[in-house]
Structure formats: C-alpha cells, structure tokens
Amino acid sequence: MSGVFIFNKETILEYQGTERTSIRHFLKVLARDMEKVFLEKYEGGKTTILFLLDESNPENLEPEQFKIEFSHDLSQMTVMAGDDLGLIYGILHISENFLGVDKFWFWNDCEPPAQSMVPVEPVDYFSHVSKTKFRGWFINDEVLISTWRSNGSNGEVWEMVFEALLRCNGNMVIPGTDIENPVYKKMASEMGLWITHHHAEPLGARMFSRVFPDKKASYTENKELFQQLWREAIREQKDNKVIWNIGFRGQGDRPFWVDDPAFDTDEKRGALISEIIRDQYDMIDEIQKNPICCVNLYGEITELYKQGLLEFPEGVIKVWADSGYGKMVSRRQGSHNPRVPSIASPQDQGPHGIYYHVTFYDLQASNHLTMLPNTPEFVKDELTRAFDHEMSEFLIVNCGNIRPHIYFLDFVSELWTKGDVDEEEFLSGFVSRYYPSYTTDMSNYTKAFFDAVIPYGNFEDERAGEQFYHFTIRNLAKQWIVSQGSQPAKNLFWATGEAGLKEQFDWFQTKAADKLPQWEELASELQALAGDSQDEEQKRIRNQLHIQVHIHKNGCKALYRFTQAFERFRAEDHLGAYLLVNDALNEIRESLIMMQEPTDAKWEGFYENDCLTNVSLTEYVLETVRRNLRMLGDGPAFYQWEKQYLTSAGERAVMLLTNKTKQLMDDQLAEKLEKSMEQTYSDGTNPQSINKKKAETSPASR
Structure with a gap:
C-alpha cells in the first residue's frame, strides 16, 4: 500500500x-x-x-x-x-x-x-496547547476503588486511574485522600503527573493528630511539631513535580476553629492562616527555589478572603471552589448557605484556578454512585464563565471513583483542553463511541436523566443526587423511632427549614412524588433497551446509565413510600405503615442486587465498600422501622396479623392454640400480606389500610 x-x-x-x-x-x-x-x-x-x-x-x-x-x-x-x-x-x-x-x-x-x-x-x-495550564483530578471519597481489585491488584486500579487521566489530557493529580495519598503518590509521579494536595492536607504532610494523637492540634501551642511534619513532606517530594498546596483548615475536612475556640473572630482566624501560609511558603522556598504554590479558597476560607482578612505570597495560585454541585459559589455547610460568589474579581491579583466537583459528599443531597445531577449546559456555563475571569491557570476536578462519572470527566476534559465545548456535539460523540447501535435512544435517555432530577432548593444548582434519598430516609427514620413521630429531624433543616416532623415528611413526599413517574418510566425503558444479553453495548448500558437510573428510581420511590408510611403511622394504621415501609425496603434491595451482581466478573466487588451513600445501611434502617411498626401493631404475640389476614375464617374463629407454627419473620410475613392484597376476601376482612394502599400505588393517584 x-x-x-x-x-x-x-x-x-x-x-x-x-x-x-x-x-x-x-x-x-x-x-x-x-x-x-x-x-x-x-x-x-x-x-x-x-x-x-x-x-x-x-x-x-x-x-x-x-x-x-x-x-x-x-x-x-x-x-x-x-x-x-x-x-x-x-x-x-x-x-x-x-x-x-x-x-x-x-x-x-x-x-x-x-x-x-x-x-x-x-x-x-x-498538538494543541491546552486552555488550562494545570489540569487534573482529585481522587477523593475513593472508597470503592480503595478496596476493589482488578486482576487481584489494587495497584492496577490506580494505574488505570492515572492512565485515564493522561488520556484525558490531564497533567496533575491529588492521588487519593488521607492515608491513600502517599501510597499512590510515587506511582503518579513515575507516570509523569504533577502532584498537588488535598485542601485539608497542606503540603501533602501527614495529619497532625495521626502522628501526635496525645497533642492538641493547635498551631499556637505546637507550632514546631506542625512545622516538623511540613518539612518532612517537603523533603520527601522536593525532587518531584509538585504544586504545593499551602494553607490550614484543621484535623479533618473542617475549620480548625471548631476544635480551637480561642479563634472566635474572623480577624483572628484570618491572621493565623496568613501567618501559617507565609511560614509554609518560606519553608518550601528554602529547598525548592521559586516553588509553584496554590491555596484553596474553599468554604469558610472564601468568606475570610472576601473580607480581606487573608494575605498570600506573590504568585500563589488562588483556587476557587464550587458549591459541590457545580455552581461557583461557596458550599453549604449544615444549614449555613451564604453562597459567597467564588469567581475572581478584576481587582483580585492572579493567578487563579478552580476546584470543581463532578461528584460530592455532603451527607445531604450529593451524588456519589451516580453522575452529577446538574446538566452539561450548566457545567459549561460555569466553567467558561470562570475562564472569562482569568481562572484558567489550574483546574482540579473531584472525580470520586471514576466509573460512575466518566460522562462528566470526559466533558470537563474537553473544556480544560479547548476552553469550550458544544454540548449536543459532545453527547452525540459520546453515545456514538459507546452505544453505536443505540445512539438516538441513548441520547434521549441521557437527557431524560437530567430532566428527572429533583430540584430541591431555590437555586439552579440545588438538584438531588442519590444521597438525597438515603440520608433523608435515615434522618427521618431516626426521629420517627426515637421521638415516636413527635420531634423534627434537625439535620434536615437545610432542606425544609425549621419545620415539624410531619411537615418535613410532607415536604419530602411532595419532592419525591413530583419526579417519581419520570424515574419509573426511564428505568422501564432502559430495562427494555439493555435487556440481559451479553451484547457489549447493552452491557455498557446496564453498567452505566441503567444502574444509575435505577439507583435514583429506587431511592425516590423508597422515599415516597416511606413518607406515605408515616401518614399511616399517624393514623394509627400500623399494618398499612408496615406494608408501605416494606415497599420502600424492596426498592432499596433492588438497587443492592444490581450493585452486587455485575454484568462482568471484572466488576465483582466494585460497590462492596459503598460506605458513603451506603445503600445497605438504608436497608438496615428500613428493616428497623418495619420491625418497630410490627412491634406496635402485631406484638407482643407477633401472630395477630398472620391470624387475621392470612388464615381462613374458620381457623380464626376457633382458638384452641395461640399459634400452630412459628411466627413468620418479617420478609415472609410482608410477602404473604402483599399477596393477600391481590385477593378479595368473601368475608370482608381485607383491612381498610390495604385497600387504601392499593388506591395509592402511584403519585399520580394523589
């Protein structure tokens, strides 16, 4: 040729x-x-x-x-x-x-x-020169890939992370969180990547309280010990390509003044952080001349900076963080949500960069097992607006466990390389790469995913990831059981305001009811499209969009049924509440089955360490509520429901023994009671609550 x-x-x-x-x-x-x-x-x-x-x-x-x-x-x-x-x-x-x-x-x-x-x-x-000088991933909240093995090796998993990053034209990485970080830092450096650090782990040093557990983590009291750890980290990394993260938050991902109440004003806090940053910069400069340094304007640090209370050495990259949901404003912490703009102003001396989330963990409404609930159009608008404000020196993307987030990781890599991207062209190219036989369907279903997301707040970025369902159920369940339905869940005031528990249940029921039909329809259509064949494209559908849609559908329906159960509880219909909680439980179990039974042996155990969303914990909590309802309605003999609704009229009328068999366990009892809903008893003993439940099978019937 x-x-x-x-x-x-x-x-x-x-x-x-x-x-x-x-x-x-x-x-x-x-x-x-x-x-x-x-x-x-x-x-x-x-x-x-x-x-x-x-x-x-x-x-x-x-x-x-x-x-x-x-x-x-x-x-x-x-x-x-x-x-x-x-x-x-x-x-x-x-x-x-x-x-x-x-x-x-x-x-x-x-x-x-x-x-x-x-x-x-x-x-x-x-080749083209990238829009963003330093660009990469923060391997954060990496609980799935920290335990999962590929070909028996966790090291191979991390090698594949770094290879994918470089294939996406990335050049920088925070190689894990906390104790994971030093393990794979060497591998990342040997693969050519720049190393930078978690905003809570300045200079990539060991955490003070791990090394000195008997000492107070106070810089004013133990300055020399802190500096000892920092110098150790500088010496260890001095021969690598490093973008040194300087700053000070505290022991863990929270402000240091939470543990050191002496710093009770913003002025005191800003003065100490400024002092520490200067000390850290001088220590680095002693060993590595003209170091490249960055400081994270994250959460409370953004507020201090905006007040003019922080001073940084010249040339330090100021890294502005999004809300956790992709909006360039400060993040919500608890119910505190000042939404301070996280965009550099013309008077802010550069250089500037961005810390951006395509996955987040806030114990409220974030996404961890599923992709970002905000749209590609929204992401593009936020990042290009930041670029327009000269914030293109640095872009670090919180990428979680990679696999659930490849759509947005790919999308953002186009932005950090070219500075712009056409959303429709990107979607078309993405589905053509992975689903060439189903391009139209997968384009439509991807758009439908974003349409089905629950908007829970007053701002455009306040859209629910899967943790919205799981943390809500667990918080509501705790208050339901502990207060017997009388005291509100304060951990949910961020969503509902300072409402009573009934009002909280009603608020979440309305949110779930509004979007549940869309999730159910989308899950059904993807199930039909993906099937159970071994066709590679269909397997990819099941491994990606299909499972994510089901996690949302199952969570949304579980939350909806759970709120209905509370209504029946308040009406003292314990059996009706029990069956509705059982419905919620079955939804959660459907997610668990999909997570535990992958399409390929390669992915066995991938979700095993799901300790952040923790779908199995939601299962446990719902089982606990179900048991509590049975205690109230079927105890102390735990045979009344079985006798009343699952035995013949003649058997119920004759009582020579309290019971002739062991009492049914909850899964057995609930299954049999559910089946009884499909029958019409000639003697009219079908309980009113079950008839009511049959009439409320979908939000549309409300």
Whole structure:
C-alpha cells in the first residue's frame, strides 16, 4: 500500500532521549495496545515509530506539546517533544487515534477492534496547547476503588486511574485522600503527573493528630511539631513535580476553629492562616527555589478572603471552589448557605484556578454512585464563565471513583483542553463511541436523566443526587423511632427549614412524588433497551446509565413510600405503615442486587465498600422501622396479623392454640400480606389500610 505509513504488528517502537521512567511506562502501554489490536502478522515490511525527547526543543514547541512527522520513504514516523509529558501525550495520541483505544477503555469496558494493520496518512501534526495550564483530578471519597481489585491488584486500579487521566489530557493529580495519598503518590509521579494536595492536607504532610494523637492540634501551642511534619513532606517530594498546596483548615475536612475556640473572630482566624501560609511558603522556598504554590479558597476560607482578612505570597495560585454541585459559589455547610460568589474579581491579583466537583459528599443531597445531577449546559456555563475571569491557570476536578462519572470527566476534559465545548456535539460523540447501535435512544435517555432530577432548593444548582434519598430516609427514620413521630429531624433543616416532623415528611413526599413517574418510566425503558444479553453495548448500558437510573428510581420511590408510611403511622394504621415501609425496603434491595451482581466478573466487588451513600445501611434502617411498626401493631404475640389476614375464617374463629407454627419473620410475613392484597376476601376482612394502599400505588393517584 503506497502513500501511507503502515502501522502494524512488526512496527518497531524506538526511543531517543534522556531516560525517563514515565516515558518508558507509556511505551509499554503502547506495546500493550498494539498486542490488543494487531493479532496477526502483516506481510508488508517493517516500519518504525521514533519517539524523540529533545529538551533543547529545536522546534520551539510549547510545554507539553508534541509534533508528528514522517520520513520521505514513509518507513518512519517521528514523534518529538521538548518534555516528558509532551512525549507521553504523543504516545497516547497514537494509541487513541491510530489504534482506536478509548480514553476510558478500562472503566467502560470498551476494547479496540482487531486489525491486521493501520494505514496512517503522512500529514505532519502539531498538538494543541491546552486552555488550562494545570489540569487534573482529585481522587477523593475513593472508597470503592480503595478496596476493589482488578486482576487481584489494587495497584492496577490506580494505574488505570492515572492512565485515564493522561488520556484525558490531564497533567496533575491529588492521588487519593488521607492515608491513600502517599501510597499512590510515587506511582503518579513515575507516570509523569504533577502532584498537588488535598485542601485539608497542606503540603501533602501527614495529619497532625495521626502522628501526635496525645497533642492538641493547635498551631499556637505546637507550632514546631506542625512545622516538623511540613518539612518532612517537603523533603520527601522536593525532587518531584509538585504544586504545593499551602494553607490550614484543621484535623479533618473542617475549620480548625471548631476544635480551637480561642479563634472566635474572623480577624483572628484570618491572621493565623496568613501567618501559617507565609511560614509554609518560606519553608518550601528554602529547598525548592521559586516553588509553584496554590491555596484553596474553599468554604469558610472564601468568606475570610472576601473580607480581606487573608494575605498570600506573590504568585500563589488562588483556587476557587464550587458549591459541590457545580455552581461557583461557596458550599453549604449544615444549614449555613451564604453562597459567597467564588469567581475572581478584576481587582483580585492572579493567578487563579478552580476546584470543581463532578461528584460530592455532603451527607445531604450529593451524588456519589451516580453522575452529577446538574446538566452539561450548566457545567459549561460555569466553567467558561470562570475562564472569562482569568481562572484558567489550574483546574482540579473531584472525580470520586471514576466509573460512575466518566460522562462528566470526559466533558470537563474537553473544556480544560479547548476552553469550550458544544454540548449536543459532545453527547452525540459520546453515545456514538459507546452505544453505536443505540445512539438516538441513548441520547434521549441521557437527557431524560437530567430532566428527572429533583430540584430541591431555590437555586439552579440545588438538584438531588442519590444521597438525597438515603440520608433523608435515615434522618427521618431516626426521629420517627426515637421521638415516636413527635420531634423534627434537625439535620434536615437545610432542606425544609425549621419545620415539624410531619411537615418535613410532607415536604419530602411532595419532592419525591413530583419526579417519581419520570424515574419509573426511564428505568422501564432502559430495562427494555439493555435487556440481559451479553451484547457489549447493552452491557455498557446496564453498567452505566441503567444502574444509575435505577439507583435514583429506587431511592425516590423508597422515599415516597416511606413518607406515605408515616401518614399511616399517624393514623394509627400500623399494618398499612408496615406494608408501605416494606415497599420502600424492596426498592432499596433492588438497587443492592444490581450493585452486587455485575454484568462482568471484572466488576465483582466494585460497590462492596459503598460506605458513603451506603445503600445497605438504608436497608438496615428500613428493616428497623418495619420491625418497630410490627412491634406496635402485631406484638407482643407477633401472630395477630398472620391470624387475621392470612388464615381462613374458620381457623380464626376457633382458638384452641395461640399459634400452630412459628411466627413468620418479617420478609415472609410482608410477602404473604402483599399477596393477600391481590385477593378479595368473601368475608370482608381485607383491612381498610390495604385497600387504601392499593388506591395509592402511584403519585399520580394523589
């Protein structure tokens, strides 16, 4: 075949340049990808791809930029760059564009098609320079991937995280939270990534209270011990590419003054943080001249900065954080929701960056197992508005456990690379990559997902992730049981205001009822589309949108049934309440079955450590409420319901023994009582509550 470069099984991969662990790693990745694609030998002559790292940069390439050119006889392709990341991006460009290896091939089960060879048009290519200088992921709340194994290895899981990030044109990472961070920091550095740090872990140092559990975590009392930890962290990382996070919050992801009440004014708090930041900067500068540093304007820090109470060294990147739901305002903490704008003003001296969430954890309404409940249009508007305010030096994205969030991780990577993206074109390209046989359906269902989300507040970003259902049920259940329905759940005042418990139940019932029909319809349609076949596209549907929709549908319906149960409880209809709670319980169990029985053995155990949304804890709580209702309505003999509704009229009339068999356990009893709803008893003993429940099978009947 003339006029093209022939890329095939026999193509030689050659490297010239300074020895770099990161480049060697990705040459092995490319060789792995070639083995996947080129399954048979091609009899067409050998070719070579030369990867050239020339740090003198004769082509005047920008940092991280690469160039591809071809020899006259088309026997050699040369990929050249002036730095290691530029060459890594060149390697991955060949993997994706010539071999067809998808950015998320591992996370979305999308292997490249086999070919005997790939003809490459000999057109010189210069890569684009990214809109955002430092761009990457914060591997945060990573409870699923911290325990899950791929091929028996947790290390392989993290390697696939970092590979996907680099395929998305990222160059920076916070490699885990707390004790996970140092474990995979070395791997991330060896794969060429810049390292930065959690806003609660300045300089990536060990947490004070872990090292000195008997000492008070007070900087004024133990300044030397804090500085000891910081110097240790600086020495450990001094030879790596680091964007040093400087600042001070406290022991855990909360303000330090929660544990140190001496700092009882904003002025005192701002003065201490400013002092600490200057101390940290000077310590870094002693070891690494002209360090790149950032400070997170997060939560309460944004408020202090806006009041002019914080001072930073010149050149420090100010990282502005979103609400946790994608809006560039300060986050809600408890019921405190000042929504301080998190956008740099013209008078704010730069450089500036962004900390953005596509997944969040706030014990209220956030998304962890499902994708961001706000729309791509909304995300684009927020990030491009920030870019317009010169906030493109730095963009770190909270990416959770990767797999549930690939839609938005891919979307944001387009923004950090190009500065803009067409939402419709992106959606079309996304579904074409993963669901080519179902593009129209999957485009419509993806849009339907966002249409079905519950808007729970007064602001456009206040839209419910799956934790809205689970934390609400658990908070309401606790107050129901503890106060026997008389005292409100204060932890829910952020949503309902200072309302009574009945009003809280009513408020959440209205929210759930409004969107439940949409979730039910979407879940049904995706179930029909995905089926149970082993077709790869249908499996991807089940592994991604299908399971996320069901988690929402199950949670929404469980919350709705739970609020109905409270109504029956207040009417002293314990059996009706018991059956409605059982309905809620069955919804939650449906989610658990889907999470515990994946379509592929590869994903077994992925959701096992779901300790944040914690669907199984909601199951436990609902079982507890169900038991409590049976205690009230069926105790102390625990045979009255069985006798009254599940035995014949003659058996009920004759009472020679209290019972002839062991009392049924709740699952058995509830199942039998549910079946009895389908019958009409000739003697009229079907309870009024069950007839009422039959009339309230959907929100539309209300």
